[in-house]
Amino acid sequence: MRFQQIDQFAAELKADTRAAVYDGSKKGHEKRTKLLFDEYADPDRLRRIAGEVKQHVVENLDTYLPQVEAKLKANGVIVHWAATAEAANQAVLGIMRARGATKMVKAKTMVSEETELAHFLEKHGMEALETDLGEFIVQIDGDHPSHIVKPIIHKNRREIATSFEKNGLGAYNDDPQTITRRARHFLRHKYLEADVGLTGANFVSAESGRLVLVTNEGNSRFCLAATKCHIAMVGIEKIVPRDYDLALFLNLLARSGTAQELTVYTEFISGPKSPTQPDGPEEMHVIFVDNGRTEVLASDCRDILRCIRCGACLNVCPVYRQASGHAYRSVYPGPVGAVLSPLMMGDKFPQKADLPKASSLCGACHEVCPVNIPIPDLLLRLRNRAKEENVPSPGTPPMGAWALLASQPTAWRASLFGGKIINYLPTKLLPIPALRAWEAKRSLPAWRGGEFRKWLKTRKGRADFSPTAPSRAEAKKAD
Amino acid sequence: MSSSDDRESILSRVRGALAPLHKRAAMPDYTTELAVMRQMMGSRDGLVVFSERLALVNAIALTDPVALVARLRENKWLHGYCDPALWPALAPHFGADFKVETTYDRKRVDDYAFGITRAVGAIAETGTIVLNDATTSRRLGALTPWVHIAVVERAKIFSDLPEAVAGLGQDTNVIWVTGPSKTADVEGILIEGVHGPGIQIALVV
Ligand code: SF4
Numbered sequence: 265m266r267f268q269q270i271d272q273f274a275a276e277l278k279a280d281t282r283a284a285v286y287d288g289s290k291k292g293h294e295k296r297t298k299l300l301f302d303e304y305a306d307p308d309r310l311r312r313i314a315g316e317v318k319q320h321v322v323e324n325l326d327t328y329l330p331q332v333e334a335k336l337k338a339n340g341v342i343v344h345w346a347a348t349a350e351a352a353n354q355a356v357l358g359i360m361r362a363r364g365a366t367k368m369v370k371a372k373t374m375v376s377e378e379t380e381l382a383h384f385l386e387k388h389g390m391e392a393l394e395t396d397l398g399e400f401i402v403q404i405d406g407d408h409p410s411h412i413v414k415p416i417i418h419k420n421r422r423e424i425a426t427s428f429e430k431n432g433l434g435a436y437n438d439d440p441q442t443i444t445r446r447a448r449h450f451l452r453h454k455y456l457e458a459d460v461g462l463t464g465a466n467f468v469s470a471e472s473g474r475l476v477l478v479t480n481e482g483n484s485r486f487c488l489a490a491t492k493c494h495i496a497m498v499g500i501e502k503i504v505p506r507d508y509d510l511a512l513f514l515n516l517l518a519r520s521g522t523a524q525e526l527t528v529y530t531e532f533i534s535g536p537k538s539p540t541q542p543d544g545p546e547e548m549h550v551i552f553v554d555n556g557r558t559e560v561l562a563s564d565c566r567d568i569l570r571c572i573r574c575g576a577c578l579n580v581c582p583v584y585r586q587a588s589g590h591a592y593r594s595v596y597p598g599p600v601g602a603v604l605s606p607l608m609m610g611d612k613f614p615q616k617a618d619l620p621k622a623s624s625l626c627g628a629c630h631e632v633c634p635v636n637i638p639i640p641d642l643l644l645r646l647r648n649r650a651k652e653e654n655v656p657s658p659g660t661p662p663m664g665a666w667a668l669l670a671s672q673p674t675a676w677r678a679s680l681f682g683g684k685i686i687n688y689l690p691t692k693l694l695p696i697p698a699l700r701a702w703e704a705k706r707s708l709p710a711w712r713g714g715e716f717r718k719w720l721k722t723r724k725g726r727a728d729f730s731p732t733a734p735s736r737a738e739a740k741k742a743d
Numbered sequence: 744m745s746s747s748d749d750r751e752s753i754l755s756r757v758r759g760a761l762a763p764l765h766k767r768a769a770m771p772d773y774t775t776e777l778a779v780m781r782q783m784m785g786s787r788d789g790l791v792v793f794s795e796r797l798a799l800v801n802a803i804a805l806t807d808p809v810a811l812v813a814r815l816r817e818n819k820w821l822h823g824y825c826d827p828a829l830w831p832a833l834a835p836h837f838g839a840d841f842k843v844e845t846t847y848d849r850k851r852v853d854d855y856a857f858g859i860t861r862a863v864g865a866i867a868e869t870g871t872i873v874l875n876d877a878t879t880s881r882r883l884g885a886l887t888p889w890v891h892i893a894v895v896e897r898a899k900i901f902s903d904l905p906e907a908v909a910g911l912g913q914d915t916n917v918i919w920v921t922g923p924s925k926t927a928d929v930e931g932i933l934i935e936g937v938h939g940p941g942i943q944i945a946l947v948v
Pocket of ligand 1: 520574600629635
């Protein structure tokens, strides 16, 4: 029997990895809830308003994009546009070549993961070093991040210590403090040698052109203190209308993402360094990247463009916890990825059409989302699209036979009785492949088909199905 | 394709995608009061709340330079960088066992155990220190040493985030620092002092 790709991946996941992902995401979620509800009278109202602000931006990007561009230019920033991942990478390469630069230090940015910028630059003879500890480990390992906020949630300290040793960063030592110190010493000299610092942006204010960057490690601050040229790769949906709105979003982002009141470094960058400041970039570039976002904007799932990449929906998702991020085969895993990744594929949607189906539609992602994205609704729309485009769905049991039985009482009764046979059949002879697969990992309860009908018959004539509710007659008397 | 072709193609795709919408979502009307933590400030003094919140993010508030010097000495943090504008007032408190430079040499990053620079303000609600280009003598001096001491004026403590956002001003580089640099990337275990300071001190004057 064939599974959908995501199910296959989850089935083969190492127990270690599953445990690491499960514990990591659960911890993050529990802390978040406590923080929000202790500190705000009505945290849901915050989420709703933040969602409305971002929906407004998304539906008015045609006005906001030119507005923010004009503001950035007025601030002395050089603005570039990139329709595709390739164009974005070329823009970065062009800037580096024009400066005669060969070394870049990178802060964490999901857009650069989308475009695989570091690989691209290395292929063109540039050094492009990740500086976020997790991303750095992923880079020296030749691995991929599996979570948008905690890139190495799938790794344990022993694996990290082994790859540090392999990469000449000291003899094997799996103490997290030692690992962090070694990275500190290695990377600080790299920042100081580099000419270009690359970051993303969590928000861009249309009013002031300020880029807001949040990190805990201080790596993006280091990029902007040590290098002479700042390049920011920014998705076109990252805008907020006013500086005023930033307080709302910053409050929600840190709490939802890492269960902090505020991230350690929150940077507001509106241009190259001030003339009197000796450290930092003299030149600043912003590259606005589409790379599939306008596809999403044109779809009936554009709400997903509100996303502020906090990772809360990953942490809370029962499917993500079991499957881990790599199962989603995309830069964006978890519920947000199940919506975003297939849409960003454009015409190649069918390649990732299995992702929207990997959900129990429990609704937890919607409940935690700081911008109130109705992810389960969007997943259903995408399932529908897959159906309409006739995307094959391996592993899904055929429902035709069931529909036939369920619509004919006689056939149904007969099948209920016949079902008893299942109790005596060995698993591998079960007539339905999906059931066989299910039984391979679990055991079916004994067949009790027909019991409900029997029970219902004995209750005939009584309108009340709940043992505690008063009967209709009793309710009438009480009136 | 050039960047300007890409600009046109992106903007026309955006317009095309939005054209079928009959109505665009309106900007909600709200006040940022909403985003202020409840029962944090009340009528309490800004410095009291700031010190309390600073402790929660594992940073330290001091009001006396003597206490600062004692702490540095106790930990053998004897070599550091200090903003030249601050040094005349601080120098009398430091003994001959200290080596304090008022110029920062980026070739010797590992020499500086501490860095003293000015902050432009602070935020009480979150225990945050606000730095900018105008008041920070060297970005690297505030970032690379193991200990960062930010000199904050008591009168410049904002009560909450919305107030601090309103007070961002014209500086092109405003940084809010809330506690020491940290990570939880390895198995979710909290480690302080990743790329920036492992110890963050606010000296309130
Ligand atoms: S969809 Fe919502 S919860 Fe998920 S990452 Fe984006 S903002 Fe966070």
